Amino acid sequence: MNESSNTEYPYAYGEPAIRARLRSTAADFVVIEQLGWAPDGEGEHVFLYVRKTGANTDWVARQLAAACGVRADAVSYAGLKDRHAVTEQWFSVQMPGREAPAAADIAIEGVELLQVARNSRKLRRGALAGNRFRITLRELDAPLDLITERLPCIAAHGVPNYFGEQRFGREGGNVGRALRLFRGELRERDRHKRGLYLSAARSFLFNEYLAARVVDGSWTQALPGEVLMLDGTHSVFACTEADAAIRDRLERGDVHPTGPLWGTGERLASLQALAGEQALCAAQPELCAGLEAEGLKAERRALRLRPQGLSAESHADGSLTLEFALPAGAYATTVLRELVQAYELRESAAD
DSSP states (O other): OEEEEOOOOOOSSOOOSOEEEEOSSGGGEEEEEEOSSOOOSOSSEEEEEEEEESOOHHHHHHHHHHHHTOOGGGEEESOOOOSSSEEEEEEEEEOTTSOOOOGGGOOOTTEEEEEEEEESSOOOTTOSOEEEEEEEEESOSSOTHHHHTTHHHHHHHOEEOOOOGGGGOGGGHHHHHHHHHHHTSOOOOOHHHHHHHHHHHHHHHHHHHHHHHHHTTOTTSOOTTEEEEETTSOOEEEESSOOHHHHHHHHHTSEEEEEEEOOBSOOOOOHHHHHHHHHHHHHSHHHHHHHHHTTOBOEEEESEEOOEEEEEEEOTTSOEEEEEEEETTOOHHHHHTTTOEEEEEEOGGGO
């Protein structure tokens, strides 16, 4: 058995005083994908909405390709979903001139076909609005009030938008692999693996920047020279000085402060906000230079994450179920870590 827990980045509301077990079973972690749009009903791409249990998204995609008699690259999906969970999501299969598969055709262990539709274009990565989560915590070691009393504050003000541990590979090893890649100590020809290493490096730098903003209390504020992001979009604009209107929009959650996803291109931040990014680069010069040398383009990510529809329901057995929705690219564990010290116990061979 091994015990895993969240990386200890600074907390916005203080370290939670309650521990609980996460994912005692796959059904304790339910993820429902929300595309935010509907297939158009025609075309050569067959959309399959499936429920998978304890299955890796890439593995399911390969199994669907085999079941439909197509190459693996003919199957696509909008986003990776947790393996140790029950998740519902869409896959698209390019099948020009062929009948869509029926439920009986999809005989894959742990996979149930729920819906079939057609669309004129393939399902692309990131082409979703977000995900809804239903998470049950068990074996809580203190009163439930220690969790539920934090809900109103988190619903109103959000949590730091850290990248989750799964972004960094097993035991966080992908950041180290990125460094070895940049130093010429590692040659990786697999484009997928190489992309994972680069993504881990960018995510680590963002988390480091965000952690510094959490420590100084500015993660929900607009510093002089801040780059702000419109809520629910990737649209950003620079703000030299936050006036009353900007402060009001920040309070309402209409805009959010941002941090850098490191790469080449124009530095949108200035003044105090830029100084923080320069300090990050000075602290992690190899990662920053390596990402620039790889040609990744600089992007922005919101520092604040506001879960929607956050609620809690207690059960007779002492467990607690949390429900909330998050936008694409956000992590449920990032919300959980501000509520509870959640741990998992799994057989190593099953990870």
